[in-house]
Amino acid sequence: MPDSLQDMVGFGGMHPARQRLADELHARPTMAVHAPARILHVARHGAVDPSADLGYLIGLCDSLGLQAPRAGARQYRFSLDGATVKWERYTECCAWTVVVPGAGMAPVEQRIRDMIAGAPGSNLAVVDFEVHQGTVAAEAAAMAHFDPGNLVASNLGQGRAEIWSDFRLGMDGEVKLIMGVREDLVPRTIGNVVQRFLDIETYRMLALLALPLAQRVNQRTTVLDRRLAELTGAFTPSKAEGERADDAALLTELGSIAAEVENLVAESAWRFGAARAYYALVEDRIAENRETPIGGFETVGYFMNRRLTPAMRTCESAAARQESLSQRVARSSQILRARVEIALQAQNQELLRSMEKRAGLQLRLQETVEGLSVVVISYYVVGLISYFLKGVEEVVPGLPHATQVVAFALPLVLGAVWMGMRRMKRRLHGEH
Numbered sequence: 008m009p010d011s012l013q014d015m016v017g018f019g020g021m022h023p024a025r026q027r028l029a030d031e032l033h034a035r036p037t038m039a040v041h042a043p044a045r046i047l048h049v050a051r052h053g054a055v056d057p058s059a060d061l062g063y064l065i066g067l068c069d070s071l072g073l074q075a076p077r078a079g080a081r082q083y084r085f086s087l088d089g090a091t092v093k094w095e096r097y098t099e100c101c102a103w104t105v106v107v108p109g110a111g112m113a114p115v116e117q118r119i120r121d122m123i124a125g126a127p128g129s130n131l132a133v134v135d136f137e138v139h140q141g142t143v144a145a146e147a148a149a150m151a152h153f154d155p156g157n158l159v160a161s162n163l164g165q166g167r168a169e170i171w172s173d174f175r176l177g178m179d180g181e182v183k184l185i186m187g188v189r190e191d192l193v194p195r196t197i198g199n200v201v202q203r204f205l206d207i208e209t210y211r212m213l214a215l216l217a218l219p220l221a222q223r224v225n226q227r228t229t230v231l232d233r234r235l236a237e238l239t240g241a242f243t244p245s246k247a248e249g250e251r252a253d254d255a256a257l258l259t260e261l262g263s264i265a266a267e268v269e270n271l272v273a274e275s276a277w278r279f280g281a282a283r284a285y286y287a288l289v290e291d292r293i294a295e296n297r298e299t300p301i302g303g304f305e306t307v308g309y310f311m312n313r314r315l316t317p318a319m320r321t322c323e324s325a326a327a328r329q330e331s332l333s334q335r336v337a338r339s340s341q342i343l344r345a346r347v348e349i350a351l352q353a354q355n356q357e358l359l360r361s362m363e364k365r366a367g368l369q370l371r372l373q374e375t376v377e378g379l380s381v382v383v384i385s386y387y388v389v390g391l392i393s394y395f396l397k398g399v400e401e402v403v404p405g406l407p408h409a410t411q412v413v414a415f416a417l418p419l420v421l422g423a424v425w426m427g428m429r430r431m432k433r434r435l436h437g438e439h
Contacts, residue, residue, distance in 0.1 A: 035081070036082070037195060037202055038091065038093050039197070039198045040138060040194055041194045041197070042140040042192070043108075043139050044106055044107060044137075045113060045114055045135075045137055045138075046105065046135075046137075046138065046205075047103075047115040047120070048103070048104045048105075048133070048136065048205045048209075049103045049132070050097070050102045050130070050132040050133075050213075051102070051129065051130060051131065052128050052129060052130075052131035061076065067122065071085070073085050080096075081096045082095045089108075090115065092104070092105050097209070098281075100128065100209070101127075114135070131216075132182070132208050132211075133180055133181045134181065134183075136184045137186070138187075138197065139188070141187055142168070142169045145169055145171060145187025148171075153171065153173050157175065158172075158304050159172055159174060159304060160301040160304035161298040161300070161308070162299045163200060164200075164297050165299075166189065168192065168200055169186065170184065170307060171185045174310065184208075200296075203296060206292050207293065207311070210285040211285075211289050214281075214318075214319065217282035218318045218322060220274075220275050220322075220325075221321050221324075221326075222321070224271055224328075228325070228328045231264055231268060232332060234260075234264055235261075235332070235335060238257055238264075238339065257343055258344070258347070261340050261343060262340075264336055265337070268336055271329055272329050275326070279322050282319065283319075283322075286315070286319045293308040380428065381421065381428055384428075388424065389416065389417055389420055392420070
């Protein structure tokens with residue numbers, strides 16, 4: 008016999024995730040329900056580590072002398088006091104489903120209720136589900152328990168079952184469901200129908216977790232929207248004063264709004280996305296029921312569409328407003344930055360013109376200084392020549408007078424110095 012599934016594959020290796028992906032189809036098997044029966048379903052929700060839920064279940068199994076679930080288990084079943092208990096891990100919560108079979112429709116014992124109450128988290132969805140053999144008995148129980156003015160009822164699967172409820176929280180905080188099933192319906196089919204309605208209630212509550220957040224987001228978005236409108240109105244110059252608002256202050260305020268919007272998005276994006284997914288699951292479960300009306304009562308699908316859909320639309324609107332506001336803030340920031348850049352370019356051009364003007368003045372000043380430099384240098388050269396000639400005149404008598412020579416040499420010295428200065432200037436400009 009092969010030691011593992013890998014050994015059974017004789018034509019190459021198996022993908023490392025294949026076993027886990029194949030097991031996904033069987034991760035949540037339906038629990039068979041024999042009518043009549045009483046079912047308690049509790050979805051515990053809380054910001055807890057999933058390992059804490061599994062740890063509580065393992066500790067519970069140890070105290071009851073039961074075999075503990077394997078590591079990473081997402082569903083586990085055991086029997087206790089004549090009831091079948093199913094623990095199941097969802098993405099955000101853990102669900103406990105207790106099925107008590109029998110014609111007496113006895114409620115779940117307090118011992119099991121206390122056991123569930125000790126699990127991590129808090130109750131998000133609690134369903135007390137009665138399953139009757141035959142639709143007549145279910146209708147009689149529903150009329151005795153519910154106010155007909157609030158009753159919701161549906162015929163399921165072309166007469167295979169009927170469901171009755173008002174989807175209201177009772178005094179005990181539980182939602183009551185009463186279902187009657189046809190006598191020839193097999194336990195697994197009954198279990199499938201029961202699970203669909205348990206999923207509807209659980210996913211409905213999980214989807215509605217986004218509603219309070221959406222209401223807060225809408226309120227804050229309205230405030231930020233008004234602030235943004237005021238800022239964009241300040242982009243244009245005032246007609247009365249002809250003055251423009253301080254761009255730096257506007258950019259700072261826009262940055263503050265953008266940061267707050269992104270913070271809202273970060274806080275709510277996951278919750279809104281989860282709400283859309285849960286709402287889609289509710290719609291799928293309702294569609295699977297293939298409902299038809301009973302008398303003049305609303306069907307479950309109509310009731311959910313009329314009550315749940317507006318709440319989901321509010322969440323969608325809040326998410327859309329956030330996205331729209333974020334885009335508008337980004338566009339306003341781009342416009343303001345472009346205006347700041349244009350203003351900076353104008354300032355730079357003005358600065359360049361000013362620098363060019365100063366360079367021209369410096370050039371003219373430099374030319375003036377150059378003219379003075381020719382005079383000064385010529386003065387010192389002529390002076391040196393004069394001293395030289397006076398010295399020579401004393402040594403060699405009979406030479407022309409020094410003053411005459413200096414007067415004759417003066418134009419030559421001026422011309423030579425001027426030509427030398429020009430040549431040096433050309434050489435410097437040629438090097439640069």
